[in-house]
Amino acid sequence: MKSERIPLFPLELVLLPGMTLPLHIFEPRYQLMVSRCLEKHLVFGVVLSRGEHMTAVGCTAEIVKIVRTYEDGRSDILTVGRSPFRLLELHKDEPYLRGEVEYLEDSVQTATPSTNQELVDLYNKCHCILYGHSPAAIDFDAGDLLSYRIASNLPLDFETKQELLELRAETERQECLLQRLTDWLPQIVRTEHVRAKA
Numbered sequence: 605m606k607s608e609r610i611p612l613f614p615l616e617l618v619l620l621p622g623m624t625l626p627l628h629i630f631e632p633r634y635q636l637m638v639s640r641c642l643e644k645h646l647v648f649g650v651v652l653s654r655g656e657h658m659t660a661v662g663c664t665a666e667i668v669k670i671v672r673t674y675e676d677g678r679s680d681i682l683t684v685g686r687s688p689f690r691l692l693e694l695h696k697d698e699p700y701l702r703g704e705v706e707y708l709e710d711s712v713q714t715a716t717p718s719t720n721q722e723l724v725d726l727y728n729k730c731h732c733i734l735y736g737h738s739p740a741a742i743d744f745d746a747g748d749l750l751s752y753r754i755a756s757n758l759p760l761d762f763e764t765k766q767e768l769l770e771l772r773a774e775t776e777r778q779e780c781l782l783q784r785l786t787d788w789l790p791q792i793v794r795t796e797h798v799r800a801k802a
Contacts, residue, residue: 607692610646610664611637612701614653618765619663619685622749623756625650626671630678633699638681641667647686649703652766660691661708661770685752688769713773720750723778726785727754733792734759751777760784 613634619625629638641648651662665683672680689705696702724742731739739757742750755768764784771777 611648619650713775
């Protein structure tokens with residue numbers, strides 16, 4: 605599989621394909637990275653980083669909008685997650701990290717309409733409890749993005765989102781997410797009940 609060298613932005617979050625990610629760029633090395641990405645129409649890789657540990661699977665981010673620039677060089681940008689990748693090798697020859705990556709492809713497995721519906725119904729319940737209103741309608745033709753879109757709109761833990769990013773079939777991602785939301789729903793119901801009493 606062909607590899608490519610891309611800039612890396614280690615962050616304490618998991619970016620998923622299709623997920624929007626606003627970023628405030630203030631460190632000089634990332635100001636340089638963003639400037640080069642904009643100039644050459646490049647993506648950069650977002651990888652989950654905790655302390656010294658960085659995950660091997662991340663997702664590319666495409667800069668879709670410069671929201672604001674500041675006189676001191678800082679900027680606010682809006683990015684969107686694009687392609688999952690596996691990090692093969694780190695390079696430290698620039699002020700920011702770069703990585704040799706290979707892009708990951710899904711196996712051809714389509715989730716059933718009944719699984720799609722079950723997942724969307726569960727998502728709607730969780731969203732209503734957490735935010736007090738129904739979410740925007742989910743497109744059932746989202747294909748392999750359905751699980752990513754649902755996970756992007758809920759405050760799931762990093763481990764769950766990272767697991768979804770590393771799975772290579774939408775059927776597996778939907779099954780994983782169904783199990784997580786099924787386990788999670790009673791917990792958030794109890795939490796909201798306690799909060800309402802308080």
